[in-house]
Amino acid sequence: MPFHLLFPLFSSIVFVIAVMFAKNAISRGSSPWTSTFLSNLWLGISWAAFGIYHGELLPVHAWWQAALVALAFVTGLVFTYLAYQHGDISVATPIFGVKVIIVAAMIAGLGHESIPGRVWVGAFLATLGVGFVQSGTGSLPSSTGHSSAANTRKAMLTIFLAVVSATSLSLFDVGLQLWAKHWGVARFLPIMFVATAVLSCGFLPWVDRPQRLRQLGTLRPMIIGTLLMAVQAMSMSYSMSAYGDATRINIVYALRGLWAVIIAWILARAFGGREAHHSVRVMLMRLSGAALLTASVVVALWK
Secondary structure (H helix, E strand, O other): OOHHHHHHHHHHHHHHHHHHHHHHHHHOOOOHHHHHHHHHHHHHHHHHHHHHHHOOOOOHHHHHHHHHHHHHHHHHHHHHHHHHHHOOHHHHHHHOOHHHHHHHHHHHHHOOOOOOHHHHHHHHHHHHHHHHHHHOOOOOOHHHOOOHHHHHHHHHHHHHHHHHHHHHHHHHHHHHHHHHHHHOHHHHHHHHHHHHHHHHHHHHHHOOOHHHHHHHOOHHHHHHHHHHHHHHHHHHHHHHHHHOOHHHHHHHHOOHHHHHHHHHHHOHHHHOOHHHHOOHHHHHHHHHHHHHHHHHHHHHHOO
16 A cells, blocks of 8 residues: 555544544534534644744635635535434445545546546445445334434435535545645645634534533533544645545545444444444444445555
């Protein structure tokens, strides 16, 4: 595995741990807008400090490019947290695997890269994996108070929100590959992530105040989850900006679907996840879908 693919591998693991904490906070009454705002605030502060230390910023006439990429990122993150608000981690996270296909199609359509056949095969396997995860939505026992129809509607809403998030974040990835690599990581990313923090200030009317988070008992998981989300986003953004190779980076990042099913299943009771109420058959179906996503990584990287 090329060295730069270790960055998305790291991010895929940290992402799942981050959403376990954030999902716990949201399920206990915290707002998903709070998660979005805090995640982008940490990113903005970190990259602003880096930009000041580096001392060389993006030319003003190129700030519109950073703003567009920032808008795609903020939109993607909003729909990510909304997907986790309405559905299971083990459903939403593997669905993000469609991002592999979207990025590959966008790059091929722009004509900036020739996509090897093995990458398209990997993308096809990722699609099958998404299908398995979707078929494994299942129904909860009647003791949970949810009907089968209600579970199906919730799962479909989760899938829709995850696909919208994947599309927005695909635009973010392509924008990074086109512009950040051109201007350089050290000049582009500070302005871009400061822009994400500024855009996120528009969510302040819906952001929970610290006092409310303390009342809900969600201050600690919210801070941990959003900090980890920022860390994994920095890792992904750096790898995309410095090395390009958006398609293979996203295929490795799709491993988060596998980690999500396994970790969410194991830690469901500790974090209050709905996975604790699903049958073994349902979770094995989701795990099979996530395994297909893993197979897509092997195929796409095979030479």
